[in-house]
Each structure stands twice: as structure tokens, then as C-alpha cells.
Amino acid sequence: MKFRTIKGTKDILPGESALWQYVESAVRRVMQSFNYQEIRTPAFEQTGLFARSIGELTDIVSKEMYTFLDRSEESVTLRPEGTAATLRAFIQNNLGEQSPLTKVYYIGPMFRQERPQAGRLRQFHQFGAEALGASSPQLDVEMMVLPLEIYKQLGIDRFSLKINSVGCEKCRPAYKQLLQTELRKVFTQLSHDSQVRVEQNPLRVLDSKDEKDRELTAGMPLMNNHLCDECAVHFASVQSLLDALELTYEVDGRLVRGLDYYTKTAFEITSTALGSQDALAGGGRYDLLMEELGGKQTPGVGFAAGLERLLMVLAKLEKNITASSVPVIYFVGLDEPSRIWAFLKSNELRRQGICAEVDYLGRSVKSQMREANRMQARFVIVVGEQELKTKTARLKNMQTGEETAVSLDHITFPS
Numbered sequence: 188m189k190f191r192t193i194k195g196t197k198d199i200l201p202g203e204s205a206l207w208q209y210v211e212s213a214v215r216r217v218m219q220s221f222n223y224q225e226i227r228t229p230a231f232e233q234t235g236l237f238a239r240s241i242g243e244l245t246d247i248v249s250k251e252m253y254t255f256l257d258r259s260e261e262s263v264t265l266r267p268e269g270t271a272a273t274l275r276a277f278i279q280n281n282l283g284e285q286s287p288l289t290k291v292y293y294i295g296p297m298f299r300q301e302r303p304q305a306g307r308l309r310q311f312h313q314f315g316a317e318a319l320g321a322s323s324p325q326l327d328v329e330m331m332v333l334p335l336e337i338y339k340q341l342g343i344d345r346f347s348l349k350i351n352s353v354g355c356e357k358c359r360p361a362y363k364q365l366l367q368t369e370l371r372k373v374f375t376q377l378s379h380d381s382q383v384r385v386e387q388n389p390l391r392v393l394d395s396k397d398e399k400d401r402e403l404t405a406g407m408p409l410m411n412n413h414l415c416d417e418c419a420v421h422f423a424s425v426q427s428l429l430d431a432l433e434l435t436y437e438v439d440g441r442l443v444r445g446l447d448y449y450t451k452t453a454f455e456i457t458s459t460a461l462g463s464q465d466a467l468a469g470g471g472r473y474d475l476l477m478e479e480l481g482g483k484q485t486p487g488v489g490f491a492a493g494l495e496r497l498l499m500v501l502a503k504l505e506k507n508i509t510a511s512s513v514p515v516i517y518f519v520g521l522d523e524p525s526r527i528w529a530f531l532k533s534n535e536l537r538r539q540g541i542c543a544e545v546d547y548l549g550r551s552v553k554s555q556m557r558e559a560n561r562m563q564a565r566f567v568i569v570v571g572e573q574e575l576k577t578k579t580a581r582l583k584n585m586q587t588g589e590e591t592a593v594s595l596d597h598i599t600f601p602s
């Protein structure tokens with residue numbers, strides 16, 4: 188019986204992990220420069236947390252969550268996203284009392300039982316950020332700038348930013364009714380999924396991917412033309428800040444996003460280098476969510492971005508990121524005492540932070556040299572009886588072939 192990964196999950200193999208680390212360190216660097224601190228929440232939570240925040244009627248909650256009863260019959264769910272858990276942690280740990288504005292980021296696996304395809308996995312990884320405690324449009328823009336800055340630092344400069352305002356509890360109900368009246372006129376011609384949404388979540392009909400649905404709803408009223416004064420002013424500020432930053436964006440009145448908690452700003456970043464799953468990142472404001480989850484009224488805004496999709500774009504652009512670590516020094520031992528000496532010496536160097544490697548397989552000198560080459564070791568020292576006696580050896584630069592004498596007590600590497 189051979190065990191295999193579960194459909195929609197992937198190993199990140201030794202040859203790939205260095206690239207992941209490289210990307211993750213760019214994420215951490217940018218997050219830190221924007222003064223975001225890391226938060227790590229558990230991989231599973233009470234099911235109700237997600238149902239309540241993301242919305243019972245969304246695809247995520249109604250079709251995609253990994254939900255099960257644990258051994259004490261409690262319903263738990265593998266987290267499908269990071270926002271709900273961040274707010275749960277904020278409330279549970281009274282983070283709002285420690286500072287008026289909490290800026291956090293996260294990197295980690297998320298779980299959704301979607302149909303796997305290129306760029307769509309069942310265990311995937313997101314990096315994201317949430318800013319809790321302020322309603323300034325500056326933070327909405329910061330949530331767009333953060334992923335864009337990370338992409339830029341990684342050399343990705345072709346993406347598209349779409350923004351919209353989905354209104355608030357004051358202006359959305361009236362718009363919803365208006366839209367429903369229009370949608371009912373074409374009800375029988377809509378796709379099955381959209382028909383279900385007409386009564387429950389009519390805004391989502393507008394961002395249906397179905398061609399026919401799009402045609403039928405082409406001239407329908409859009410939320411961003413029916414905003415209350417407060418939402419309209421907020422949306423105008425977001426746009427003027429984006430203009431001031433000289434960021435290119437498109438207002439897309441149909442953009443709704445698949446999570447119900449958004450108020451005011453919603454946005455998505457897509458890449459043409461990706462196929463049908465082209466969303467690199469998405470986010471928005473959620474000023475009512477904290478209260479919905481039992482906390483004090485606290486405005487919030489955030490974003491999350493897929494790591495696998497980012498790596499796919501990097502691969503498509505053929506960005507040559509050589510991030511894997513290579514040994515600085517590989518010791519080739521000629522006999523058993525030399526091998527033991529090499530083992531002890533490499534431990535000493537490793538404690539100084541120098542990546543040193545030896546042969547553990549009792550290989551011949553020739554195959555030890557081959558191994559040093561395969562690992563792309565920068566230097567090789569061959570040690571035998573003679574070298575141990577004189578405490579000197581030849582340090583070979585593997586790139587130039589140049590050899591220099593070194594003292595085995597004080598090995599130094601030319602830069």
C-alpha cells in the first residue's frame with residue numbers, strides 16, 4: 188500500500204522550499220517596514236466562527252469547508268481564511284485595549300474543498316494583513332500597497348488592481364431591493380447558481396462568471412452609483428490616495444468578492460500571467476465584522492494573497508531566483524581518522540554559522556568530489572594522514588579551480 192498526498196494538497200519539496208523561504212522573507216520584510224506584527228492563530232477553529240463571519244450562504248461556508256465533529260462531538264473547521272480567526276484572537280485577548288490600532292500579518296496554510304485545478308488547491312497558503320481600529324481610507328489603500336510592494340520587490344510588475352465599494356448597512360439594503368427587482372425580470376434566464384442568489388445575496392449575481400448571466404445583468408444598476416454620502420466620500424478618498432501614489436487601478440462596479448463581511452471598499456489584484464484562477468490577492472474593509480463576532484465596534488480592513496499563485500507567476504516570468512543554500516566547504520576524507528576529524532571540524536564551523544558538509548556514506552574520494560560538485564560547494568578540502576600531521580591542507584575554489592594552502596586549525600575562506 189503506497190500512501191499519497193490527498194487530492195488538492197502538495198508537498199513542498201527540498202528543492203522548492205528555498206524559493207518559498209525567499210518569498211516569505213520578502214513578505215516579512217515588507218510587512219515589517221509597514222509596521223505590521225505577525226499573528227499566528229490555530230489551523231482549526233469552532234465552525235460557527237467562519238459561518239458567522241464569511242456568511243452561511245457563501246460558497247466557502249456552504250460548499251467548501253473542511254468541517255468535522257471531533258471526538259468530543261464539537262464541530263470544528265480547518266480555517267478557510269485568516270480574517271475571522273484574527274478577529275477572534277483580537278477579541279479574546281483584548282488586543283484593542285493595548286493600542287488603538289492593531290496592525291497584524293500572517294503567513295500560513297488555509298483549507299477549502301474546491302475542485303482542484305492549476306492555481307487552485309485544497310490546502311493552499313496565504314499571506315495577509317489586517318488593520319483593526321481605524322476607518323481611515325489610508326488603511327484601505329495601505330492594504331493594496333502592501334501586496335503590490337511585495338510583488339514589486341519580487342520583480343512582478345504586471346498586475347491589475349480592481350476596486351469597488353460595496354456600500355454599508357445604510358445604503359446597501361435599498362440598492363439590494365432595486366437590484367432584486369431588476370434581477371427578477373430575467374430570473375428564468377439566469378444560471379441556477381445566480382437564481383439561488385437573487386433572493387439571498389443578489390450582489391453576487393453581478394460577479395457571476397457565467398457569460399449569459401453577465402449579458403443579462405450588463406445594464407443593471409451598480410452599488411457604487413447608489414452609495415450613501417459617507418460611503419461615497421470614503422470611496423472618493425480611496426481613489427484620490429491611489430492617484431496620489433500613481434497606482435493604476437480600475438473601478439469595477441461588479442466586483443463583489445466571495446465573502447459576505449465587506450463594507451465600503453473591496454478590491455482584487457489579478458495577474459495576466461495566471462490562467463482562469465487569476466486572482467493573486469483580494470481584500471477590503473469590514474467595519475461591522477467585529478461586532479458580529481461579539482467584540483466592541485471596531486472598524487477593520489485587510490487583504491490576503493495566495494502564495495502558490497505568486498510562485499506560479501514567478502515561474503511564468505522565469506524569474507531566476509537562486510535562493511537555495513549551498514555548502515561553503517565540503518571536506519573530503521581519505522581515511523577513517525580524517526573522516527572523523529572532518530565531522531568534528533564541520534560541527535565547529537557550523538556553530539560559527541558556516542554551512543559545512545562531509546560524506547556520511549563512506550564513499551570513495553572520486554565520488555566525494557562528485558558530490559561536492561553536485562551540491563555546488565564553494566570550496567573543498569581533501570584531508571588525509573599527511574594533512575592531519577602537518578595541520579595544513581589545500582583549499583580548492585570549486586569555481587576557479589584555484590588552490591591555496593590553509594591551516595586546519597584556522598580555516599579562512601577567501602571572499
Ligand code: HAM
Binds near residue numbers: 495
Ligand atoms: P480570498 O479572495 O478568498 O480572500 O483569498 C485571497 C487569495 O487567496 C486569493 O486571491 C487567491 O490568491 C488565494 N486563494 C484562495 N483560494 C485558493 C485556493 N483554493 N487555492 C489557491 N489559492 C487560493 C480572503 O481569504 C480574505 N480573508 C481576504 C481578506 C483579508 N479580506 C480582508 N482581510
